[in-house]
Amino acid sequence: MTMLHRNWRDVPQEARGAILALGNFDGVHLGHVHLLRALHAARPDRPLGVLTFEPHPRELFRPEDPPFRLSLSAERFDALRRHGVAHVFEVPFDRDFSLLSPEQFVEEVLHRGLGAVHLACGADFAYGHRRGGNVATLAVQAERLGIGLTVVPALADAGGPFSSSRIRRALLDGYPERATEELGRPWAVRGVVAHGDKRGRLLGFPTANLALGRHLEPARGVYAATVRLPDGTARHGVANIGRRPTVADTPESRLEVNLFDFDGDLYGQELCVSLHTLLRAEKRFDGLDALKAQIAADAAWARDYLQRHKPL
Known part of the structure; x- marks a missing residue:
C-alpha cells in the first residue's frame, strides 16, 4: 500500500527512515523510473519513497505561463504507486517553503522532518532558495548528517535524455505516440x-x-x-x-x-x-x-x- 504524506513536519513514525528520490516527477516517465530503480538497488532494505512538490515550483514563480503539467497530483501518485513507491511525500510548495536555504532544506526537511537514510537525484538536481544547492553541496550536507546519496545519470536514447520537457514538446507537436x-x-x-x-x-x-x-x-x-x-x-x-x-x-x-x-x-x-x-x-x-x-x-x-x- 502506498501512503501519501502532505505535511513534512508531522510524518508518522512508520514513514520515517525511507530512501527518497528527489524531484518534481512530472509525468513519471521512464527517466524517473530509472531513478527509482537505481535508488532501490542502492538500498533494497528500506522502503522506497519520493519527495516531490505541489504545486510545481514553476507554477508559483511563473504563474503567467500557460498550463504545462503532464500529470497532476492524483495521476502522479497512481503512477508512482504502480512503480512500487511506498511513501509519496508531496511537500506544499509555497512562498515560505521556497525561502528555505539549501542547508535548511536538507537539515530540517530531509533529515529532521522525514528521517531520510538515503537520497537519489539526477545530476542536474537543484534545491533551496534560488536553487542555491546542487549535487555537490547535497553530497557534503548528506555525508555530514549520515545520509547516503546516489547521483543517477540521466536515462537517454538517440534523441537525448528522457525529460518532461521532451514529452511536452512531443504532445505540443501532435505526437502522443x-x-x-x-x-x-x-x-x-x-x-x-x-x-x-x-x-x-x-x-x-x-x-x-x-x-x-x-x-x-x-x-x-x-x-x-x-x-x-x-x-x-x-x-x-x-x-x-x-x-x-x-x-x-x-x-x-x-x-x-x-x-x-x-x-x-x-x-x-x-x-x-x-x-x-x-x-x-x-x-x-x-x-x-x-x-x-x-x-x-x-x-x-x-x-x-x-x-x-x-x-x-
Missing part, C-alpha cells in the same frame, strides 16, 4: 465531467466534457482515445481538444470525448482520458452538416485505429 514511448504508458488527462452545451448530443455524438485545467494543452484536434471509468473499466472513444471553431469558438480549449457503445450518465464523475494518436488537426467547417459528417468519419477512423492497435 512519442509521449507514450517515453512515459511507458499513454499520456492522460484526468478530470471531472462537467455539463456542456449539449451540442454533441444534438449532433448524434454525446460527449463527456473535461476542463484541461492545469494540464498541458496538446496539439488541438481529434484523437483516438481510451477512457478509464471510475469503476476501473475502460472504453474506446474519440476525443476532441480545442475551441470548437464551428459551433462555439470558445476562448479556452477543452476536452470532449465520445465513448463508443456507451449510454450512461457520467456527470460529476472522474474520468481518465488517454490519447493515442492525433487523427486530424482542429478546423472550422462550413455548417453543422459538414461537421456532423466529419465527426462520423473521425469516430470510424478512431474505432479502426484502436481495434488494430488494441491499447487497452
